Amino acid sequence: MATKQPINDPMIDPRTGEYAVIAPGHNFKSVTQKIAGLVLTGNTPLAWFGGLVFAGGIASLVVVALTWLVLKGVGIWGVTMPGAWGFAIINFVWWIGIGHAGTLISAILLLFKQTWRNSINRFAEAMTIFAVVCAGMFPLIHVGRPWLGYWLFPYPNTMNVWPQWRSPLAWDVFAVSTYATISIVFWYIGMIPDFGTLRDRATLPLARYFYGMLSLGWRGSTRHWIRYETASLLLAGLSTPLVLSVHTVISFDFAVAALAGWHTTIFPPYFVAGAVYSGFAMVLTLAIPIRKWYHMEDLVTERHLDNMAKVMLATGSIVAYGYGMEVFMSWYSASHWEFFMMWNRMFGPLGWGYWMLILTNIAIPLTTLWSRKLRVNVTWLFILSIIVNIGMWFERFVIVVTSLYRDYLPSSWGTYRATKWDYMLFIGTWGLFTCLFLLFVRFLPIIPMSEIRMMLPQTKITRGGPTAETVSEEMS
Structure with a gap:
């Protein structure tokens, strides 16, 4: 039989009995002062300058x-x-x-009206854009002649030379450019009301x-809020x-590609789950230091950390299932090439990479994220987020290299x-991202x-957003 949460818990909303999205005690003015003050302050911390110089050097x-x-x-x-593909x-x-987490938090959780996304969606969207900037350079320079990269687009030309539409490289160009465009527009539209506050x-x-x-x-105005909500949806x-x-x-x-270890139908859902994972x-890697450095514990609460850890648990389980299916199908297919590929992946010269990804992607995360005590342990979550990102890099390393360097x-x-x-180049992209x-x-x-x-108890919400009373309170 389920038991009710104790009503004296400061994170429990006494009206609904549910966990509050932000810590109680905030009003319009306090939220505005706390967030806008970080941007409009004239005293930039020396640590910020030090971090920028260090990141710029990298x-x-x-x-x-x-x-x-x-x-x-x-x-x-x-x-x-x-092995023509590498780093x-x-x-x-x-x-x-x-x-991928930025798009998921921004779009899907918005459509499902998950209010806990509101404290983390802004820097998750920023993370998406900066990650795409780092990713976009690699296919361009990998083709060998980056100054001819515009050939990948269907631009009007007199020679009637068009991209090879059967090449995944052309698909990547359109997928990634569309992804970057929508992400930037979504990110900017969401900041327009905040830009108005900063201006004033x-x-x-x-x-x-x-x-x-x-x-x-x-x-x-009501008209602005209606258009803002429509554009966001x-x-x-x-x-x-x-x-x-x-x-x-x-x-x-x-x-x-007709290559052992690659030619499989499980790759699309397996890759998507791994990307969200x-x-x-990475959202946790960024959110936890920001939360601590800027004293945002009342806005990015334990509930946010717990929910993000739950999403990692779900997507990590899908990734583990994908690993299991790869092993199973290499045996069940009765293909000599598939069996050798998996054996070589596990016990070949680069087998250490496979067991590293199993340790960092499955063994450590999926044995600890079931515990709520560890899911809200800030120190452990920060360490775990770094471990998972290391593991996901090793996953891509294993997929790319082990199917190529020993082929048919x-x-x-x-x-x-x-x-x-x-x-x-890889370490440099970390500096660029930072x-x-x-x-x-x-x-x-x-x-x-x-x-x-909008989530504050004293805010009166209408179809067009907060009412004039609450807006005037903020501006006072």
Whole structure:
């Protein structure tokens, strides 16, 4: 028999008996001051400058690696025959997967009216865009002639030379560009009410002009709120299929190849679940330090951490099922090539990578996330999120490398060893991602003020958003 939660729990709403989305004690003014104050403050912490300089130094590795790549060619990488795919494709798939949580939180949870998303959706969407920026460079430079990358688009030309539509590379271009476009528009539309608040509260003329331009004349009228809600729902409806389609298309990079370990129908759902898994792990990696550094424990509560850990548990279980099916089908298919591929993946020269991904993606997360005590343990969740992202990178490494370096002909077998330029480019993208995220944290609202304020008990909600009384309270 189910028991009721104790009413003296500070996170229990006494009116409904359910967990509150944010900690009690907030009103319109306190939410606005807390979030807008991080952006409009004139005292930028020295730690922020230190982090930006450090991240910028690491990001400079991208410039060095790309410059040398253009001068010397892809031969500076560890790619060889038959292992013609290496770090570039591994990192591309990994970074695209990182961004999936932002779209899921923004679109699907919005359509399902999950209010707990409101405290984390803004930086999850920012994470999506920055991850796509890091991912987008890899297919472009992997083709060997990045200055001819525009050939992948169906641009009008007099020679009637069109992209090869049967190539997954062309599919990637359209899938990723569509994904990036919708994500940016969704992210920006969601910030328009907050830009209006920052414009009205800014004291510096440059800040008022900057945020005023971004707010597009937002005044918080009923007409504006109706259009805002309509646009948000339309974009959520457009974004929802992208959660499934983008990583499905990327999985076709492998699944359409007649190669043992790749030619399998489980790849699309398996890749999508893995992308959401790693994406939510990255949200935790970012949310926990932000929550601590900016004292946002009352806005990003234990409930948010618990729910994100539950999503990781669900998607991690799907990923574990995918691993199991790969092993089962390699045996059940009675294919000599499939059986050898799996044996080589487990016990071959790079078998350590397979057992590393089993340890980090299944053994550690799926044995600890069943415990609520560990799901709300901030320190453990932060460590676990890093472990999962390491494991998901190893998953892509195993998929790409182990099916290529030992294919059908033993006479063409080789090996794969990444070079210093591979590592420089990968580590450099981490610096680029961190640099962009630090700029976002400093100059844009990291938590949506408008959505948080709508959840406050004293807010009177109408079809067009908060009523004039609550808006005037905020502006006072």
